[in-house]
Amino acid sequence: MLIGLVSVALGYSVYQVGGKGSIWGITTGESKLGGLFWKSLGLPIDQLRYYQQFKLLSPIEDYTQAIVFAILVGGFAAALLTRSFAIKHIPDRWMLLQAVLGGALLGYGARLALGCNIGNFLSAWAAGGLHAAIFTAALLPGTYLGLKLTEKVFLTRAAPKRVSLTISPAAQRWMGVAVAIVALAVTPLLKPVVAVWWVAGITFGVLGWVSSICFASCYRDMVAPRYASGVMVKAVGLAVLTYSTGIYLLQLIGIPFALTPPQIGVLQFFLGGLVFGLGIGVAGSCIFSSEWRAGGGSVYSMIVLLSTILIGMPILSLNYEWWLTVLPQEPKPFTLYSFGPHIGYIAPLTFSLAIIFYGVYADASSRTAIASWLGARLLGKQPAPSPR
Secondary structure: OOOHHHHHHHHHHHHHOOEEEOOOHHHHHHHHHHHHHHHHHOHHHOOOOOHHHOOOOOOOOOOHHEEEEEEEEHHHHHHHHHOOOOOOOOOOHHHHHHHHHHHHHHHHHHHHHHHHHHHHOOOHHHOOEHHHHHHHHHHHHHHHHHHHHHHHHHOOOEEOOOOOOOOOOOHHHHHHHHHHHHHHHHHHOHHHHHHHHHHHHHHHHHHHHHOOHHHHHHHHHHHOOOOEEEEEEEEHHHHHHHHHHHHHHHHOOOEHHHHHOOOOOHHHHHHHHHHHHHHHHHHHOHHHHHHHHHHHEEHHHHHHHHHHHHHHHHHHHHHHHHHHHHHOOOOOOOOOHHHHHHHHHHHHHHHEEEEEEEHHHHHHHHHHHHHHHHHHHHHOOOOOOOOO
């Protein structure tokens, strides 16, 4: 729920400093970081159609890039403050291949669809966007295919090395305090809109680490019931419900928001979602969880993230114009909020409640607790005593 609440607060804060609220995403900024890296090596990547549309700016001046660094910093600070930071998940050669392949697919698919599990899923559902349903409809079978590929190729071969590096708990606590102080101290030096995204990103990173929320686990539970615990499905459903309810309430009181989906054809959303889902199934993580896990010291997650930024997204930029040419760019998606706030709220409310109910169904402990409560209320039965 806190992820959803911070998402709403971010959107409202952007309205306060800029006059119009905003939903959030992270892959636009990641793709710009990848472009800046390759440009620094002398490649004229900024002349590509993709980077003509998404201009390469200084990370200090660009809120889309600031939030990427902020999530990493938030995960790093939270790991230190909870004394759980460690350099870990050092991959063997098969796990390295898994990380690079999965990350590259995540990056390519995310930018083909101009959004990932945040921009085209969490934020898109909250905004009542038609593209949320299209992206989800492609993402889930893509995740299933990625899981099958992982089971066949990587499951019995890939493994982390049994070594980790850490520092004393006391030192971690003091380092965490120092990181948090520095991260917040730079906020007044940033432009107001960049500062808003910076603080929100730090908060998202902290919440990611503390809650261990992972959209990839949610999607895995939805397409592979034998793996399902239902916990992450419920968590993601609550995040969507909270976020979308906040957007709905702000729309009711007339706060203007930029809710229009990226203006590409629906088929491009679908193909991008399919490739992105394949990446999730292979990498075993989403882009958001890769960031806060990398901040906490996961070498595997850092490799996934770097492969996303430096391989998958730049490759997409090379043939982005080709995709725009070969794929029909009509019809384009729209937001149901264009028909009014009540209609706009129907889709995210229905979807979030549906996956919450599925999460409860998949979670054996939730089913048992509900059955006991209903038995006590409706039939007068007392819950069975816990075994000692």
